Amino acid sequence: DAGVIQSPRHEVTEMGQEVTLRCKPISGHDYLFWYRQTMMRGLELLIYFNNNVPIDDSGMPEDRFSAKMPNASFSTLKIQPSEPRDSAVYFCASSLDRARETQYFGPGTRLLVL
Amino acid sequence: GIQVEQSPPDLILQEGANSTLRCNFSDSVNNLQWFHQNPWGQLINLFYIPSGTKQNGRLSATTVATERYSLLYISSSQTTDSGVYFCAVEGMDTGRRALTFGSGTRLQVQP
Numbered sequence: 001d002a003g004v005i006q007s008p009r010h011e012v013t014e015m016g017q018e019v020t021l022r023c024k025p026i027s028g029h030d031y032l033f034w035y036r037q038t039m040m041r042g043l044e045l046l047i048y049f050n051n052n053v054p055i056d057d058s059g060m061p062e063d064r065f066s067a068k069m070p071n072a073s074f075s076t077l078k079i080q081p082s083e084p085r086d087s088a089v090y091f092c093a094s095s096l097d098r099a100r101e102t103q104y105f106g107p108g109t110r111l112l113v114l
Numbered sequence: 115g116i117q118v119e120q121s122p123p124d125l126i127l128q129e130g131a132n133s134t135l136r137c138n139f140s141d142s143v144n145n146l147q148w149f150h151q152n153p154w155g156q157l158i159n160l161f162y163i164p165s166g167t168k169q170n171g172r173l174s175a176t177t178v179a180t181e182r183y184s185l186l187y188i189s190s191s192q193t194t195d196s197g198v199y200f201c202a203v204e205g206m207d208t209g210r211r212a213l214t215f216g217s218g219t220r221l222q223v224q225p
């Protein structure tokens with residue numbers, strides 16, 4: 001399997017611009033997670049989906065952030081408008097829909113907002 | 115929510131040395147994973163180990179769920195072992211399928 005695929009791998013944008021991050025989970029996985037890594041807060045969950053339905057978005061920092069999963073093989077995380085404090089590495093992960101299952105992480109998208 | 119503490123925060127070793135990294139967690143867990151974040155930022159799964167002991171080459175891990183801790187052992191360390199090691203857990207009682215990460219142990223292996 002190709003593993004979790006994320007694009008782009010790096011993104012540099014200016015404050016106020018819209019940013020869209022993309023994720024393709026491992027085929028057959030029913031859970032998809034978005035995490036963010038910053039120096040100040042470490043790795044933290046933003047939102048996760050089960051069978052394409054958002055289950056818990058309590059980690060989404062504010063209304064500027066939105067996530068969708070239109071089908072089982074694709075998810076997006078959008079920031080509009082972006083701010084410098086959104087600069088971070090954004091990871092997507094997926095797992096099988098069973099209890100006690102490993103989460104597999106993608107390579108991450110490194111976002112820099114100027 | 116569940117708390118995860120890792121120690122030590124930083125570790126410097128000479129190549130060939132052994133080390134033990136510790137992860138303490140505050141509640142019962144469904145899931146515990148150890149990751150290695152390499153210098154390029156990739157999170158690499160090392161172990162899925164909510165309980166028991168596992169070994170993979172020079173690495174092994176033990177989780178004592180009743181005492182709420184896990185240990186990661188690295189033997190005969192190599193420079194390629196450098197990076198940050200994270201412990202992450204999913205609390206059993208939250209009903210929430212999400213990993214809570216510790217702050218990591220930064221390991222530097224010197225030649």
